[in-house]
Amino acid sequence: MGSPLTQAGLLLVNAIGSIVLLIVMMRFLLQLVRADFYNPISQMIVKFTNPMLIPLRRVIPGLGGLDVASLVLAIGVQYLILALILMLATGGANLPFIEMVGWAFVGILKLLFSIYFWGMLIVVIASWVAPGSYNPALILINQLLEPLIRPIRKILPDMGGLDLSPLVVMLGIQLAEVLVLYPLKQVLGIPSGLIMGL
Template identity: 60%
Template sequence: MSPFSQVGLLLVHTLGGLALLIIMLRFLLQLVRADFYNPISQFLVKATNPVLIPLRRIIPGFGGLDIASLVLAYVVQVIVYGLITMLKGYGIPLNYLLIWAPLGLFVLCMNIYFWGMLITVIASWIAPGSYNPALILINQILEPVVRPVRKMMPDLGGLDLSPMVVMLSLLVIQALIVGPLAIMLNVPNFIPMYVGF
């Protein structure tokens, strides 16, 4: 592979991953009705509004879901996969990219939750109870997933193991569902199931 292709791949992975992360976080923020006055929320809104506002005129929301954000993430994922295959020198038909993109977005969403859990667990050890806009936002995104697990857990005297249970569950889902699905859909090894992490 030429140095220009390597630089191109680096840029596609970095910029595509950042764009996908921003769009998926915007979707998740609206899904959990997070605090939109948080400075990070404001950044995500301002970064995505130029594309999402016109897109919402065409694609309305449904049942509290921001469908326009999902469609935008899907299109960006297809473009990223297309650029990766082009830079790698493979001529993969568009229909394969269209099929692989939802799996990539699913894995990205799982990684957001996994790394968010890890960040909150580490932050709870280092700086418990501290006010940080990023930590508050991560907790707002994670709470709907952690709350049901926390309710089922026995009382351990103030020790909350529910994030560990959720993290382990995410890893099991990746092993039991994502891996076999990637094999079934013939996703080649050079196509990352997630971009940016």
């Protein structure tokens, strides 16, 4: 355990960094699924990320409808968060700058799994508590999740109005974390307890 000042610094870096990283990653995902641009939350995300993305897009063009610049920005933000956390935790001695590129990729992958897992949980709870809600956040989450749920919904048998596809997706995400993330962490030598993604 470090000093209270170090702990406070780690808390601030993790909290602020996670929020920025989440917003940047949401920009990438919402553009990927062609979510409603006029949704007030979409507008907030665009306004927040434009100052960082517009200069980056001059250097990194899109690729087949994929917003590569926002993905590169997300990896860059994750890399910066990791660097700051390690500097605060170790005093900045011998940071593994090259290895941290791989760690940043794993952090983005973990964040992706987290976004979809918690999104599915929110949708499931909202379908019980507020079915048919027109809340802008719920509309955006549904637009984000629909491309993932739709193919599974087609495969599952009719359960008399009960939609089990979100639960299947949540189970799939947890399996992917076990089968993909944990082996990657071991292969890349990511220190245990290092905060990745969200």
